[in-house]
Amino acid sequence: MKNYTFIVIVYLNTGFMLRGFNMHKIQVYLLLLLLSFLTSSPVLAYSSWKIVKENASIQLLVHPVPDSKVREYMAVAVFDSTLSAPVALLEDTPVYTQWNYKCIEAKLLFKKNDYERITYMATESPWPVENRDIAVKSLLVQDKSTGTITIKLTGIPEYIPAKEGRVRMASLHGYWIFEPLGCGKIRATYRLHNEPGGSVPDSLVNGTVKDIVYNTVLKMRSMVQKKCYKNGKLSYIKERP
DSSP states (O other): OHHHHHHHHHHHHHHHHTTTSOHHHHHHHHHHHHHHHHHTSTTTTOOOOEEEEEOSSEEEEEEOOTTOSSOEEEEEEEEEOOSHHHHHHHHOGGGHHHHSTTEEEEEEEEEOSSSEEEEEEEEOOOTTSOEEEEEEEEEEEEOTTTOOEEEEEEEOTTSSOOOTTEEEOSEEEEEEEEEEEETTEEEEEEEEEEEOOSSOOHHHHHHHHHHHHHHHHHHHHHHTTSHHHHTOOOTTOOOOO
C-alpha cells in the first residue's frame, strides 16, 4: 500500500512540475504506468491456478494462499441446467447432506431476504480428527447484463456457540458462480478456502478440501436434474435464453 501511495504522489507532483508540457499526454502516460505497476504486483497477479484433475465433465484447479498452509481449490463444470435450479438447491438446506460432500448436518440459521442468509454446516473429518463446523453467510447477486450469478460465501465462526464434539473452523471463504451459456447449459464454478482450526496435518486438510470441492460440484450436476429443481423457477432469478 505504501508503494501505491508513493506512485500516486509522484503522479500528482509530476503533473504540477510539468505544466509547460502537454499535460494530458503526460498524465495519461503516468496513469498507465501506475496501472502497470498495480497489475504486476503480487497481490493482483495472484491468479495462477494449476490444474490437478480434469476430465470431460469437470476441471479441478488449485493455488497456494499467502500466509496459509491450506491451499485454495476451484472446480469448474458445464452441465444442463437453468440458473434457478442450482440456486434452489442451495436454498434447500436440509438436503445438503445428500450432495454437499462430507456435510453431515446443515440448517438455516437466519434468512434476511432472497439474497442473504446464514447457514450452519458441519463437515465430517477422517478418524481420528474431530468433525468441523461453522456458520456461513451467503450473499447472492446477479449481473443484469450477463445473467451471471455469484454467491459469496463467508464463514462467521463466532455466530453461534461451539458444539460439543465439533471443532469450529477458524475461517471460510469462497463462492459459487453460475454462468448462462445458452442452449440450456450453465457453467458452475465452486471456489473454497478454509482454515480448519485445531491441530490437523496440512496434507489431510488439503486432501479433504480438494475432495469436497470436486465431489460437491459433481453431485450438484446430478442433483439439479431432479424435477423439484429442474422445473422450479425463482422469481428473483432472471433466466437467459
